[in-house]
Amino acid sequence: MGRAAGVWPYLCLVPALGFFLAFQLVPSLVTSIFSLTDYTGLPNTPIHWVGLQNYTELLSGSRHYLVQAIQVTAVFAVLVTGVQNGLAVLVAWLLNSRLRGRIAVRSLVFLPVVLGATINGLVWYVMFNPLSGPVTELLATFGVKSNLLGNTASALYAVIFVQIWANLGFSMMIFLAGMQGIPVEIYEAGVIDGTTPLAAFRNITIPLLAPSITINVLLAVIGSMTTYELIFVLTDGGPAFTSQTLGMYVFNQAFFGGNTLPGFAAAIAMVQFALVFAVVLVMQYYLRRREAVL
């Protein structure tokens, strides 16, 4: 009986593992192999082993674009992760109180998560439209001429704003669930000891939210370092590549334009993977240690 019970969970995992192998692991391995070839994606075209040539090219001829994409990705990831999680904790804290209409507000904050990147992107593309967008019109009433998505100084920050707006609800929900898991008795004991709400938030809520913070930060870092969908809709990585993240760079090289280079794009994807892996490894180590301390 016990032996049979031991087998069932593994059997249940088989379909999911099968999908994971077929649609995640195998394509990832194939991508790493493609990065060492001159694969063009064109039918009946021979594929040649080129060793590290794609990587060499990435660090020579295309270094300008690689460095710029890494810089953009770093700014994007740091700001999205920091601001999104900071705001999400605050919103979750407010919505965890006895605020009137909190369920409606919770739904509204979560709504962009349901809408998805394309719709969110189109909504904000229209909002920011430099000729007639509501944001443009609003700023114009204050005498400010704006072209937020078309200006090299503001495009990246406009995209970051939309990314945070789109994903705030998801982070908020995880924090809210974490907050609702904190026993009320701890707050009650704090009240008896004369703790103010702000002190309770700082000394009780935040430390006990450590597991939620870990998961939210890691998801935000991974999501922001690999994203391209929203950027594709909003700016196409422009203007002048100032909002081209690594993910967008991979997409452009693999699929866009007349001379697509999937082998070269695979090399960029591998660099992206290495960077994400390294960052996540360090962050996970730090956050887990922090969890243990708290």
Added chain:
Amino acid sequence: MYVTRRGLLGSMALGAAAVVLAACSQSAPSPASTSAPSSSSAPTAAPAATAAKAAGPVQLDVISWNSGTSAEAFKGAMKGINDKFKQKAPNVDITFEMLGQGATWNNAQKTRIAAQKVDVTAMYGFAPSDIINFQPDKQFVDLSEISAIKNFDQTNVNRFMSWKGKVWQMTLAYVGHIVWTDEDTFAKYNLQHPQTYADFQHVGDTLKSNNVVPAVLGGKEQLPLNRFASMAEMTLHRPKHPQFWSDLLVQGKADFTTPEWVETFKRAKEFATKYVDPNFSGISYPTVAGLFAAGKYAMLPDGSFAGGDIEAAKPAFKKLGAFTAAFADDATDNQVQPVYGDISWAGLNYSKNVDSIRSWIDFFGQKDNYQSFMQGIQYYPTQAIDLTGPVPDAEAPLLKKTAVAMTRLPLPGMVFDNAFTELLLSDKYTPDSYATFVQKQFDDSKPQWQKYIGMFDQDWAKLFFGS
């Protein structure tokens, strides 16, 4: 209770397995069902002349990209041709599909060819990268002997359809880069089409002084700026360096830092800064034809293909006009329109219906059929025919002098910004520093494209560039 949970888990596992199997069983029949017509068409091996009379049923699958606002006109024109062909060859069924645009089309086309699920594919007129990527002499059906080829202008056959002395695709149309004009606004301010750069600036200044934004570009997607760059290069740089692109493709040599290139960058940046809507970097390309048609701007530097989009948007002005861009001081240099090959039909040589492919393409290229098709889509014709309508009327005077645009010339892996993206969309570079930047990009990317040098020789360049 425990047993029930195990039973439940077991049921879930079986359910999941059933879903997987069901998914597999749903996808399994598709190849068989889609391959059925191919197998049924296998017996056709009749020569071109008799293909129409072949007894066995033949299925030809034809694919192309979606041509945007002109897609309906394109589909209508295709239906007209295919219905006529059906009368000639009742045993041949043509299935025509439009498979998206841009990256969607590129991927769909590759997938269909890789799966051998297409007999005739749309192509652009050959550029070096198409020859490298598609290897026409290995993959395409030889069309050299079909009678319709004789109907095409030899320059277009050489430029867009040939490789290694044979014809591998039938290019129906080509496109060029021009400046569309709202003639009502031009007339209102007594403006003429500019002949020189001074005239071009005069047009811009006059419009600005009358509170009209002279021109618009769609810069959000960055790549469409290559039309604007192409016009600047053709008028300013090319006349002084006619062998530049030929040397680049044949010998791998190029100098982007010459005074002519610097002047090209300078005037492109100057015009974009002074006379184009300052918001252009945030304006999405697919909207510019509509904005221009709405009468918001007097000029739209773009492709000839935008003519259909402007007409589809029902212009607020009465007369549409066009001129070749005037970035040079010499009026003669400004008369050459940069062009490249557009929609072409290429047959795949793995098809079991090669004779029917030849027969269909040949039919397409016959004068009457071609005339009716081109009247429907109104692109620049590669045969000597006359088209009527506001768009062809505006374009006709500009077709006397053409040369291959730089737009589609880069070899795979060759890095130089042929849309002048960072020059036009940021203030990071001066024309001089941009020239140095472009040169460095080009030189550093050499290991990626060096292997293609030697593939194209001087004889090919003479035919392709006509010089």
